Amino acid sequence: MSALLDEILSCSFCSGILPHEPRPVIQFETTSKILIIGQAPGRRVHETGIPWNDASGNKLRDWLGVSNDSFYNPEHFSIIPMGFCYPGKGKSGDLPPLPACAKLWHSRLMDAFESKQLILLIGQYAQRHYLNTRYKGNLTDTVKSYAEYLPGYFTLPHPSPRNQNWLKVNPWFGEAVLPALKVQVAERLQQ
Secondary structure, three states: OHHHHHHHHOOOOOOOOOOOOOOOOOEOOOOOOEEEEEOOOOHHHHHHOOOOOOHHHHHHHHHHOOOHHHHOOOOOEEEEEOOOOOOOEEOOEEOOOOOHHHHHHHHHHHHHOOOOOEEEEEOHHHHHHHHHHHOOOOHHHHHHOHHHHOOOEEEEOOOOHHHHHHHHHOOHHHHHHHHHHHHHHHHHHHO
16 A cells, blocks of 8 residues: 555656646545545645645534544545645636546545545535536535435535635535534544
């Protein structure tokens, strides 16, 4: 497994495509109980090399009901973004993850897991990729239908501060989805 991680961490496939040098960010252990698949690292995560080390990560840990110690324990959580490197800034936020990463690495990483874990699909890029034809056509309907994807997947919006309006207009998320998420996470971590 360390050979695959070394290969990912030294990947330079997108060199010259990104507005900066590639710096893949991943946390992976073959025995993790929960797998988080998000979008791509933001600028701060790119600078520190620590996944979800930003305001979005703080919100995500709150949603999950876990401490930093638990979140950054690879026996508990593996963290695999759709794009392993920061894609750069766009007009209204970060650019989308580059699709090359998922094609290059995801199937190899998924094959390495020793047991079936809960997979948190955060944001539309992860949901479209992994749910394929089961994706509901938009993030809201897909997240609202989270129970249809259990026990394997749990669908979530991105916890970015930019999504505050989405959270306000979708109060059912905080009322129904987050309590169910915390139960799923607690159960998996106790196994």
